[in-house]
Amino acid sequence: MQRQLEPELMDDAEQAAAYAAADFAEANGRFVRLFGELCGGFAGTALDLGCGPGDICLRLARAYPACTVHGLDGAAAMLDYAEAGLARQPELAGRVRFLQGRLPLAHGLADGYDALLSNSLLHHLPDPAVLWQAVRRYGRPGSLVLVMDLFRPPDDAAAQALVRRYAADAPPVLQRDFHNSLCAAFTPDEIAGQLAATGLDHLRVWVVSDRHVAVDGVL
Numbered sequence: 167m168q169r170q171l172e173p174e175l176m177d178d179a180e181q182a183a184a185y186a187a188a189d190f191a192e193a194n195g196r197f198v199r200l201f202g203e204l205c206g207g208f209a210g211t212a213l214d215l216g217c218g219p220g221d222i223c224l225r226l227a228r229a230y231p232a233c234t235v236h237g238l239d240g241a242a243a244m245l246d247y248a249e250a251g252l253a254r255q256p257e258l259a260g261r262v263r264f265l266q267g268r269l270p271l272a273h274g275l276a277d278g279y280d281a282l283l284s285n286s287l288l289h290h291l292p293d294p295a296v297l298w299q300a301v302r303r304y305g306r307p308g309s310l311v312l313v314m315d316l317f318r319p320p321d322d323a324a325a326q327a328l329v330r331r332y333a334a335d336a337p338p339v340l341q342r343d344f345h346n347s348l349c350a351a352f353t354p355d356e357i358a359g360q361l362a363a364t365g366l367d368h369l370r371v372w373v374v375s376d377r378h379v380a381v382d383g384v385l
């Protein structure tokens with residue numbers, strides 16, 4: 167199936183509310199687990215590109231008490247939920263910061279983060295190079311990289327089957343978003359091509375579930 171773009175930013179209030187209320191514990195927990203396998207322990211600075219409502223940033227900060235996490239997103243509607251989540255966990259204040267910025271433009275980020283992270287941003291980008299260039303721009307030699315996203319199924323019937331399997335009880339807006347995201351996602355081969363085009367082909371591309379692909383390694 168051909169890639170079908172979906173809107174880039176999730177700045178619609180209803181969409182952001184449904185996304186922030188959804189239970190992504192399994193996927194977000196898997197992300198933090200995979201990061202743990204990559205780093206062993208972590209005490210540095212991490213940048214989460216396209217952090218949305220910030221659940222992964224907060225999970226990382228809880229899992230690694232000596233780390234600092236910056237979350238960047240272009241959608242104010244999403245960052246409102248991220249700030250609210252941080253306010254509910256005041257013990258993380260000072261180690262987690264959320265910033266608004268739409269890649270490739272972003273202000274207030276540091277140089278040379280120790281870890282470059284992103285979950286489910288790639289499929290939103292009309293030009294996927296924007297993510298890989300940001301990984302290079304904000305990383306340094308030795309930075310850890312973990313990017314996870316959906317991958318595009320072979321056809322619409324397969325996409326609809328995944329929606330039935332994993333989102334049958336979700337609100338209609340989330341079912342629609344999940345379907346659109348599957349259709350907007352890249353295949354593992356396409357991602358490998360993107361990495362080669364940005365000089366990041368030493369990173370590993372691997373399928374981690376029936377709908378998720380991960381890219382990991384060290385810059």
Ligand SMILES: C[S@@+](CC[C@H](N)C(=O)[O-])C[C@H]1O[C@@H](n2cnc3c(N)ncnc32)[C@H](O)[C@@H]1O
Pocket residue numbers: 174175176177190215216217218219220221222238239240241244267268269270284285286287290291
């Ligand atoms: C599907 S959400 C994923 C949110 C979060 N990473 C998670 O795993 O729950 C994708 C997020 O990327 C943001 N986004 C899309 N394009 C962006 C860009 N060019 N720069 C920054 N954020 C962007 C959207 O606003 C949205 O919040």
